[in-house]
Amino acid sequence: MNIKSISQILFFSFVLIACKQTDKNENNNPKITLSDPLPSWNDNANKKAIIDFVTKTTTEGSADFIPVADRIACFDNDGTLWSEQPMYFQLAFAIDQVKIMAKDHPEWNNKEPFKALLEDDMKKVMNGGEQALLQLVAASHAGMSTEEFDKNVADWIKTAKHPKTGKHYNEMVFQPMIELLHYLQSKDYKTFIVSGGGIDFMRVWAEKIYNIPSYQIIGSSIKTKYEVGENGVPKLIKLPELNFNNDKEGKPVGIHQHIGKRPVLAFGNSDGDYQMLQWTTTAKDYPRLGLILHHTDSEREWAYDRDSHIGKLDKGLNEATKNGWLLVDMKKDWNKVFPK
Secondary structure (H helix, E strand, O other): OOOOOOOOOOOOOOOOOOOOOOEOOOOOOOOEEOOEOOOOEOOOHHHHHHHHHHHHHHOOOOOOOOOHHHOEEEEOOEOOOEOOOOOOHHHHHHHHHHHHHHHHOHHHHHOOOHHHHHOOOHHHHHHOHHHHHHHHHHHOOOOOEHHHHHHHHHHHHHHOEOOOOOOEHHHOEOHHHHHHHHHHHHOOOEEEEEEEEEHHHHHHHHHHHHOOOHHHEEEEEEEEEEEEOOOOOEEEEEEEEEEEOOOOOHHHHHHHHHOOOOOOEEEEOOHHHHHHHHHHHOOOOOOOEEEEEEOEOOOOOOEOOOOOOOOOOOHHHHHHHHHOOEEEEHHHHEOOOOOO
């Protein structure tokens, strides 16, 4: 299962008066120039292929020119725009929320997977598989209004820290991917997040970090109902039922339902993204680009693929070359992973 994928703090503007003139964002990331829109990418074949693709599809008069209305790029989130090990970050949020809510749910002390979680037996929780994880995620939403949920996420993202790096989770976004998003945005590409993660979870913070508005975020969702409270104020209440799983075959469906057009660029990192890349790159009307991020850097991040319980990459790894997809090697292609 991939319950995989933060407005303008990181947004930069490409200055038109000189290639050497630069702009720095508020997080003190490396300066980005017109001469090098992807400074955290090493100068090799993959970087060249990306820049060549963007150049030819946005240059008036080019045989490969794509009209602005059709410049759609879709990105997975978990493992593609930010890290996902040793568990999906939304699952970390759900675990923290369940522990906070447990005092109001004494029945959880004798009900799995809650019992195992409250006993800190994560091995048993993970052994419960997809159903157990869905129960935990649903419990972190259920019964509250959308405003209450948004506040919980916002409070958590400000304070929670990753157990290995000590960074806040929203600091574990990938600097090279931030640069790529902004490069595409500067060339009138509409960038969308297409993630197995929860759509409401991402909408709280993703616009600020990625410069992607909330209406360009597609994710899994649980059911929600409309009700009017005793004070006459209407609100939306989250229910503990899955509404849509935006993963694997669900990703092209989600793209169609939310966007109504096929992307020309898709970027993922796992077999959960395979169908999105396949659907994106098989159309013949425009030039198309599929990319897979291969996590190969055990020192700066993690190294994993075929046997990982998170972000498994097997079929995509086997078939990337055959399908014409770029296999981006984190260790070889990136000179920086996280922003400073």
